[in-house]
Amino acid sequence: MSKLLDQDKPIYLQIRERIEDQIVNEQLKEGEQAPSTNQLVSFYKINHATVSKGVNQLVEEGILFKKRGIGMFVADGAREKLVQKRKDAFLDNYVVGLVQEAKKLGITMQELVELIKSCKGSE
Numbered sequence: 001m002s003k004l005l006d007q008d009k010p011i012y013l014q015i016r017e018r019i020e021d022q023i024v025n026e027q028l029k030e031g032e033q034a035p036s037t038n039q040l041v042s043f044y045k046i047n048h049a050t051v052s053k054g055v056n057q058l059v060e061e062g063i064l065f066k067k068r069g070i071g072m073f074v075a076d077g078a079r080e081k082l083v084q085k086r087k088d089a090f091l092d093n094y095v096v097g098l099v100q101e102a103k104k105l106g107i108t109m110q111e112l113v114e115l116i117k118s119c120k121g122s123e
Contacts, residue, residue: 005044005046011044011046011050011054012050012051012053012054012057013054014054015046015050015051015054015055016054016055016057016058019034019035019054019055019058019063020058020063020082023063023074023078023079023082024079024082024083024086026079028074029074029079030074030075030077030078030079031073031074031076032073032074033070033071033072033073034055034064034071034072034073034074035072036071036072037051037052037055037072055072059072061081062075062077062078062081063075063078063081063082064078098112099112
């Protein structure tokens with residue numbers, strides 16, 4: 001995890017997204033203990049309330065759960081929830097606009113698929 005935080009985005013969101021990334025990338029697996037708020041405060045040198053806000057959002061969504069006196073853990077099904085959430089966001093943020101622009105330009109779905117395949121092959 002990089003210590004560098006983006007100045008253009010709320011810090012609590014960045015903390016939340018970094019924990020989400022670790023779950024999606026399976027660096028943190030379901031049932032494993034997540035970093036505590038104290039560890040995150042110490043690592044990033046930021047306010048406890050800021051870290052708590054990001055972590056508590058993950059708890060409210062059922063991504064993390066607390067064991068009193070023990071710590072924070074990754075919930076069962078957390079990775080699947082996060083992946084589905086990101087797929088939905090990907091559709092809304094990228095695919096819908098892409099298809100709309102393709103229609104405006106007269107690009108057929110088949111042509112669009114071929115363009116995507118050619119881009120994917122260039123990796």
